Amino acid sequence: MMTDTDSLDRIFQVIMRRLVETGQAPHYTELARGLGREVEEGRRLLHAVIEAFVPSWLFPDTDYIASFPPFNNLPTQHRISVDGQQRWFAQCGFESLAVTWLFAGRVVRIEAPCLDCGDPIRLEMQDGRLLRVEPAETVGHLNHPWTVAKAQLPFI
Amino acid sequence: MNLFRSEEHVRRWALFNPRSGEGLIALADLAALFGTPSRRHLLDHNYLSFWYPKRYEERRQVLERLGRATPFWLGEN
DSSP: OOOOHHHHHHHHHHHHHHHHHHSSOOOHHHHHHHHTOOHHHHHHHHHHHHHHSTTOEESTTSSOEEEETTEESSOOSOEEEETTEEEEEBSSHHHHTTGGGGSTTSEEEEEEEOTTTOOEEEEEEETTEEEEEESTTOEEEOOSOOOOOTTTGGGO | OEEESSHHHHHHOTTOOTTOGGGEEEHHHHHHHTOSGGGGGTTSTTIIIIIGGGHHHHHHHHHHHTTOOSHHHHOOO
């Protein structure tokens, strides 16, 4: 069944805005209720938006949102705090640097353990600017070639 | 797509892929790569239909500017 562009845009916004507000993605029953649609239509639209927004994915073989970048709906090592509240997780270290654009004018704190030694990495960003980097030598790393293949996305 | 305390930590990481040397990137470059115009409009009502399709080309342009427009970084469309 075809899904119209307007519905996909609306579903996308419901999910992204809920994540920004609460750190948690909605269930498809909530998507359906929010759009005044039947429950099954909400489920179908969820799958359609995940297919359209390639870097997102559902938990395998379920209807649960696992990742909707820049956020992750399951805990990751990339913890995000805004105004002193740690409510969010980033999909990955790279996407953690995009979270700043969802909190205009506010300081976004990113904390993650180094995967080599477990010691902390702390960044602060505001409107795209890096305000603080600890340690100063912190780097990003892409371990495998960039891909948009959903099955591989959690592992690159 | 992880953060490490330094390049030395990347290379010492138990899961480090020895063919991923070009995968190292400075934070300022990473902030540029994830700060393209489409990233700033995630809450626009037409994000998925209007802004999201621009991502690949934006990313390609930044990678070109950074001297990283390689198959490793460009990947698939």
